[in-house]
Every structure is written in C-alpha cells, then in structure tokens.
Amino acid sequence: MSMTRLPDYVVRRPSGFYRSTNPGTKLVVAALEVLAAFLLPGWIGPAVVLAAVLATAAVARRLRGLATFGLAASPIVGSILLVNLFLLPGASDPIARLGPLAPTWSGLWFGLQTVARLLAFSSAIALVYLTTTVDDLLADLSRRGLGRRAIFVVGAAVQMVPLTIERAGEILDAQRARGMDTEGRIWRRARGVLPLAGPVVFGALTEVEERTMALEARAFSAPGRKTLLRVPRNGRIDRFLLWAALLALVALVGIRVAGRLG
Amino acid sequence: MTSPGSNPRVPPAPGSNVPGSIPRVLPHVPSIEVEAVSFAYPEGTRALTDVSLRIEPGETLAIVGQNGSGKSTLVRHLNGLLRPTGGRVLLDGADVRPVHVAHLAARVGLAFQNPDRQLFAGHVSAEIEFGPRNLGIRGAELAERVALALAAVGLESVATANPYDLGYSRRKLLALASVLAMRTPVLILDEPTTGQDARGVARVQDVVARAAAEGRTVIAISHDMRFVAECFRRVVVMRAGRVALDGPPSAVFAEAAWPELRASYLEPPLPAVAGARLGLGATPTGGAVVAALAAGPRNR
Ligand SMILES: Nc1ncnc2c1ncn2[C@@H]1O[C@H](COP(=O)(O)OP(=O)(O)OP(=O)(O)O)[C@@H](O)[C@H]1O
Ligand SMILES: [Mg+2]
Numbered sequence: 001m002s003m004t005r006l007p008d009y010v011v012r013r014p015s016g017f018y019r020s021t022n023p024g025t026k027l028v029v030a031a032l033e034v035l036a037a038f039l040l041p042g043w044i045g046p047a048v049v050l051a052a053v054l055a056t057a058a059v060a061r062r063l064r065g066l067a068t069f070g071l072a073a074s075p076i077v078g079s080i081l082l083v084n085l086f087l088l089p090g091a092s093d094p095i096a097r098l099g100p101l102a103p104t105w106s107g108l109w110f111g112l113q114t115v116a117r118l119l120a121f122s123s124a125i126a127l128v129y130l131t132t133t134v135d136d137l138l139a140d141l142s143r144r145g146l147g148r149r150a151i152f153v154v155g156a157a158v159q160m161v162p163l164t165i166e167r168a169g170e171i172l173d174a175q176r177a178r179g180m181d182t183e184g185r186i187w188r189r190a191r192g193v194l195p196l197a198g199p200v201v202f203g204a205l206t207e208v209e210e211r212t213m214a215l216e217a218r219a220f221s222a223p224g225r226k227t228l229l230r231v232p233r234n235g236r237i238d239r240f241l242l243w244a245a246l247l248a249l250v251a252l253v254g255i256r257v258a259g260r261l262g
Numbered sequence: 263m264t265s266p267g268s269n270p271r272v273p274p275a276p277g278s279n280v281p282g283s284i285p286r287v288l289p290h291v292p293s294i295e296v297e298a299v300s301f302a303y304p305e306g307t308r309a310l311t312d313v314s315l316r317i318e319p320g321e322t323l324a325i326v327g328q329n330g331s332g333k334s335t336l337v338r339h340l341n342g343l344l345r346p347t348g349g350r351v352l353l354d355g356a357d358v359r360p361v362h363v364a365h366l367a368a369r370v371g372l373a374f375q376n377p378d379r380q381l382f383a384g385h386v387s388a389e390i391e392f393g394p395r396n397l398g399i400r401g402a403e404l405a406e407r408v409a410l411a412l413a414a415v416g417l418e419s420v421a422t423a424n425p426y427d428l429g430y431s432r433r434k435l436l437a438l439a440s441v442l443a444m445r446t447p448v449l450i451l452d453e454p455t456t457g458q459d460a461r462g463v464a465r466v467q468d469v470v471a472r473a474a475a476e477g478r479t480v481i482a483i484s485h486d487m488r489f490v491a492e493c494f495r496r497v498v499v500m501r502a503g504r505v506a507l508d509g510p511p512s513a514v515f516a517e518a519a520w521p522e523l524r525a526s527y528l529e530p531p532l533p534a535v536a537g538a539r540l541g542l543g544a545t546p547t548g549g550a551v552v553a554a555l556a557a558g559p560r561n562r
Contacts, residue, residue: 167379170374170376170379171379171380171382173338173343173374174374174379174380175380175382175392176343176363176364176367177341177343177363177367177371177372177374177441178367178371178392178393178396178440178441178444179364179367179368179393179396179397179444180364180392180396181362181364181396196382199378199379199381199382202426203378203379206378
C-alpha cells in the first residue's frame with residue numbers, strides 16, 4: 001500500500017501481540033466474549049471468557065492495566081456480593097445467623113456468579129481499551145465504511161472515559177484545596193465525593209458537545225472521502241480471527257435461540 | 263462523633279471564636295521555602311527540576327512562564343496536593359510532607375486555573391460557603407464571609423444563581439471568591455486574569471492589592487505581563503520546570519533580561535519596553551512615560 005511510505009511519526013504502528021491486531025477484529029472478539037459471558041449457562045460462560053481475556057492480556061503484557069481496572073470495579077463487585085449474600089429473594093439455606101441478617105449459600109453462589117459475569121464481560125471490553133489507540137480504532141471503523149456520525153459517537157464515548165477520570169481527579173483536588181477531608185473515615189469521604197459526580201458528568205458532556213462543534217467548524221461532516229493517515233494492520237490472521245469470531249457469535253446466538261424455542 | 267460537616271482535624275480558622283466578627287488582625291502568615299524540589303508525574307513527565315524559592319510573609323509573587331513550564335505543578339506543592347519526588351517544601355521551617363491537605367488548606371488557599379474543575383455547588387453562595395465550612399466556620403461569620411467574598415468580586419447580584427449559568431469570566435471570579443472566603447494567610451491564584459475583560463482584571467487587581475495590604479502572601483500565576491508588572495513586587499520566570507529568573511519586576515523586565523525572557527517565550531510588558539527606550543527603567547509609571555514623550559524627541 002502506498003501508505004507505507006509515510007514517515008514513522010505519522011504511521012507509528014502499534015507493535016506486540018494483540019496490540020497490533022486489527023481494531024475491528026478486536027471489537028468483534030470482545031463482542032463475542034461479552035455475549036458468551038451472558039449466554040453460556042452457569043459458570044461456563046464467565047469462566048471461559050475470563051480465562052480467554054486473562055490469557056490474551058498476559059501475552060499482550062496488559063495484565064497490570066487489567067488489574068487496575070479490576071480494582072476500580074471492586075466497589076460495585078463488593079456491593080453485588082453483599083446484596084446477594086444477604087438479600088437474595090427466595091434463598092433459604094442460611095450459612096449462619098447474625099442477628100437480623102442471614103447470609104445464604106445460594107445468595108453467595110449467585111452473587112459470585114453475577115460478579116464473575118460482570119468482570120468477564122467488562123474486562124473483555126477493557127482489554128480493547130488497553131490494547132488499542134483511539135486513532136487506530138476510528139481509522140479502522142472509517143475504512144470499513146462506518147458513517148462519520150457513528151464514528152464520532154464511538155470516538156467520543158471512548159475518549160470520554162480517560163477524560164472523565166482526569167477531570168474527576170482534578171475536581172477532587174480542587175475540593176481538597178478548599179479543605180475537604182479526603183483522608184478521614186470512609187463515610188465522610190464518600191459524603192464529600194458524591195456531590196462531585198454532577199460536575200464530572202456535566203463537564204464531560206459539555207466537553208463532548210464542544211468537541212462536536214469544533215469538529216463541525218472544521219467541516220467534519222462535509223461530503224467526500226476522508227484521507228486516512230494511519231491505516232491499521234489488517235492481515236490474514238486478523239481477517240481470519242474476525243470471521244471466526246463472527247461465526248462463533250452467530251452460532252452462539254443461534255444455539256441459544258434454538259434452545260429457547262426447543 | 264462530631265457535628266455534621268465539622269472537621270476535628272482542621273484547626274479552627276483564625277477569628278472564628280468571635281461570632282460575627284471579621285478578623286481584622288491577620289492570622290500568622292507563614293514563610294514558604296521550596297528546597298530543591300523536583301517532581302515527576304506518575305507516568306513520567308518531569309515537571310519540576312531542582313526548584314528553590316524562599317517566599318517571605320507578605321510578599322507578592324508572580325510566577326510566569328510558557329505553557330507546560332511547571333507553574334501549576336509548583337503551586338500545588340505549596341498546599342500539599344502534590345508531594346515532591348525530591349526536595350522539601352517548608353511552611354515556617356516545618357516540612358509539609360506529613361501534613362494533610364485539609365490542614366494545609368486552612369493556611370494556603372489555592373484557586374485553580376480552570377473554574378469548571380472547581381465549582382460544583384448548586385448555587386453561588388453555597389459554592390463560596392464550601393471552603394469556610396470545611397474550616398469549621400458557621401452562622402453569622404459564615405454569612406459575613408460569603409457576603410464579603412461576593413462583594414470583593416462583584417457577584418452580589420447573582421448569589422442565588424447556578425454557577426453554570428454564569429459566563430466563563432464570572433465563573434472564574436466565583437472560583438476566586440470561593441477561596442477568598444477562606445481567609446487564608448497565603449493566597450495563590452492560578453491565572454486569575456485569563457478570560458477577564460478590563461473590569462474583571464480590575465477586580466482581580468483589587469483583590470490582590472487588598473490581600474497584600476492586609477499583609478497576606480499573594481502568589482499568582484499569570485501570562486498577563488502588565489498585571490504582573492503592576493501588582494507584584496517579585497517575579498519568578500519558569501522555564502522547563504526550572505526557575506530561569508527571579509527578582510523584582512524592574513530587574514526581570516529590564517532590557518538586560520529580555521533575551522532570557524524571550525527564550526521563555528515571554529514578551530516584556532509594553533511599559534518596560536517604553537521605559538527602556540525613554541531611559542526610565544523597566545517599571546515606569548504611566549505619568550512618567552507621558553511626560554517623557556511630551557518632552558520631545560531629545561529624550562528618545
Ligand atoms: N496531571 C498530570 N499528569 C501528567 N502530566 C501532567 C499533569 N499535569 C501537568 N502535566 C505536565 O507537567 C508539565 C507541567 O505542567 P503544568 O500544568 O505545571 O504547567 P503550567 O506552567 O501550569 O502550564 P500552563 O501555562 O499551560 O497552565 C507539562 O509538561 C504537563 O504536560
Ligand atoms: Mg497551569
């Protein structure tokens with residue numbers, strides 16, 4: 001392709017296992033994993049998907065990133081566990097009795113399974129984040145003929161995550177600078193942090209809106225073909241993986257639907 | 263358990279023991295020492311390298327320098343938001359490292375560069391209350407502080423408005439007021455005049471002048487050389503995370519320092535250029551410049 005003659009700083013290709021895999025392929029693989037986590041029965045779904053994601057992350061050297069992500073998810077994981085452990089409707093096999101509270105075995109198993117599913121599907125998505133640059137993803141989607149609006153929506157959504165994290169950090173810092181206690185008891189910290197959610201989300205939305213306008217001002221939706229500076233790799237393996245994942249995806253959905261009907 | 267919102271580890275603000283009174287006597291103003299401070303952000307950007315400064319109580323100090331030269335990073339060390347990766351920051355000779363930000367905030371107030379990353383309350387006066395409340399201020403004094411801070415930046419008429427219904431320049435003034443109401447002996451403003459029209463700049467200048475007159479230490483980051491030359495008695499020029507120049511405006515804006523300034527992508531303020539051409543020094547008064555010009559070409 002003529003693109004290969006572009007200087008290095010323009011094409012700067014990602015290197016390394018899975019990181020250099022075609023972004024579209026990775027998206028389809030992630031979609032398959034997400035579906036599998038929910039559609040495969042019992043423990044099989046979450047177990048298979050988690051194993052696949054962890055193995056891929058290990059070879060792509062992204063385990064650390066995934067661990068950080070897992071840590072960030074720990075509050076929600078904890079609350080799912082607790083709610084199920086104590087409040088699963090219809091559960092009647094108590095592990096112990098703690099005053100008015102009765103944790104149940106079925107609650108524990110159901111909670112663990114829910115958490116495993118949640119972690120499986122979200123880490124599949126997280127792995128796409130961790131191994132793909134936004135530019136590559138957008139370039140690939142655009143090369144595949146996805147409309148500009150759709151690409152913008154995907155791009156904005158993807159970029160909102162790190163932006164929101166950064167913004168949240170600074171907003172928190174600004175309140176600490178005004179004496180908010182973030183080093184005290186948990187409940188006090190939580191109470192201080194909750195009101196900040198508003199400006200974080202609001203700010204992220206404003207930023208996206210502003211970016212939309214800035215893009216329009218630069219003729220983002222003008223008709224005509226776009227020139228792509230970076231073209232992500234799309235070799236034989238990428239295409240094979242893409243089709244294999246698509247097939248598996250269709251098969252999985254097909255089997256589930258047939259199972260329901262039968 | 264303490265009453266909601268009060269913070270037992272933050273010392274009561276000075277004067278708060280006398281309900282309703284505004285402390286006319288300033289709380290103790292600490293000296294600030296930055297000793298060979300270096301700082302790198304976790305992902306590796308080296309933002310400060312071996313920065314040393316001593317800031318005396320009551321000094322007015324402007325920090326200038328191109329984008330990314332480390333100005334904001336430096337001031338965030340003064341209230342403990344960032345901890346140096348090398349060197350020390352001392353308040354009154356005591357290392358601030360073990361002190362919580364919530365404690366330091368009672369002594370060093372910092373208004374952020376971007377108001378949208380600071381404002382969060384549903385209306386203007388609640389936003390201003392937030393800081394003093396964290397310091398344990400309540401009741402009449404709290405109301406008084408809010409009123410005075412609003413007046414200082416000219417936002418009395420919008421006390422009940424939602425901060426996000428205000429324009430950018432007023433949001434920025436609100437962020438300034440919200441720190442002002444804490445009455446910290448050290449006041450740090452990160453680019454206070456950015457985005458302000460002439461009236462807004464005048465308000466900021468007024469705030470700086472009054473704080474300085476009360477004996478507080480005022481530190482401001484700015485790209486506005488005129489504001490810097492007119493309101494501050496000391497100027498620190500930062501370049502690539504280091505202190506490139508440090509002195510009174512008359513020295514930092516003097517002709518001899520222009521090459522250094524320009525290496526930091528800064529232009530000396532117009533009065534300094536005019537003053538140099540007219541032989542009036544780097545910080546001439548407007549009157550002196552006009553007089554020299556009127557005296558005719560002999561002086562030029
Ligand atoms: N949160 C952060 N994480 C990583 N790097 C950062 C962060 N904040 C600033 N930096 C980097 O540190 C360096 C100094 O940034 P800083 O914000 O202190 O500069 P500044 O002088 O305040 O610039 P400006 O005039 O644009 O406000 C820059 O290279 C910047 O990209
Ligand atoms: Mg800055």
